[in-house]
Amino acid sequence: MALAIILVLLVVGSVLFHFLSPWYLTPIASNWNYIDDTLTITFIVCGIVFVAINFFMAYCVYRYRYRKDRRAAYEPENKRMEWWLTVFTTVGVIAMLAPGLFVWAKYVEVPDNARLVEAVGQQWKWSYRYPGADGILGTVDIRHMDGRNPFGMNPDDPNGQDDVLVNGPEIHLPLGSPIKMLLRSKDVLHDFYVPQIRAKMDLVPGMITYFWFTPTRAGRYDVLCAELCGTGHYTMRSHMVLEEESAFNAWLATQPTFADTQAVKVASAGGSLAEQGRQVAESQGCIGCHSIDGSPSVGPTWKGLAGRTETLADGSTVVVDDEYLMESISVPNASIVAGYPPIMPPYQLDEGEMAALIAYLNSL
């Protein structure tokens, strides 16, 4: 009897928890209401089955409890009950699968007028590329990738010169028009996921995968990696800002094109060495993990870094000088500061970039 009551209480508690819990889906910010509907249908089907099975179990536990004067009867077959179970199960499974197929058909059919945006994943950060005024993304190849060209842009492709490269921690997109997100990985499996968009897709090395959506609600949302991709997986984050077309265009205009990034490198002109270093830090995405105002982040803050005495993971101490900074940039895991995870990827900078970055670090 006690067991039967516990079972009933468990069911009632689960149902109450579902309706009273504050943890539910975040407000949707895209056109994918279908995905929410599919989730709801699955939830209802599973919920009904969960309640029915547990109540049935509680009933059986009570009804067929042990009694001295009663023996169990052996009944190996019950045709009628098997029919009922088969029919119910079939209807339930169809109710869960059919809407999914319907939504999937829409999910893979990208509208013709969708704008292209590319997200590039690597251990453990995101970067983004827009096609520029011509609407065409330039070709890329892994052979072109280096510290100067992290996207692997083909320098001889005229379509790529005006591509806008965002190596920072944010992607901006305009509200109201469909976006086709192209996904490319530089190393291992990743997964581009923004919970408010309700859409996600794996990044597979050697393939360009995609999905599409129409942003509908302005805001700043977390971009997550939803595929375990190594020790720094949890830090592989970014933000998606959805805003009005005009604000989006104003932001996009502040981002460098591929031609800009190459010109800066070649000329090395404009601004002090420290200012050039600030640009290197921005273009390499360093500020995604290191704050410059002393606030805590994934990695140690850069504020007051030069000359600071750091305690390393092995208990020894080191005074931060140029040599230590250089080592920490090119071989980050050689000396890890105590309290931080060993997750920074090595950066290959050329001599000029390294000198500029160190001048910038020393200036903070």
Ligand SMILES: [Cu+2]
């Ligand atoms: Cu990842």
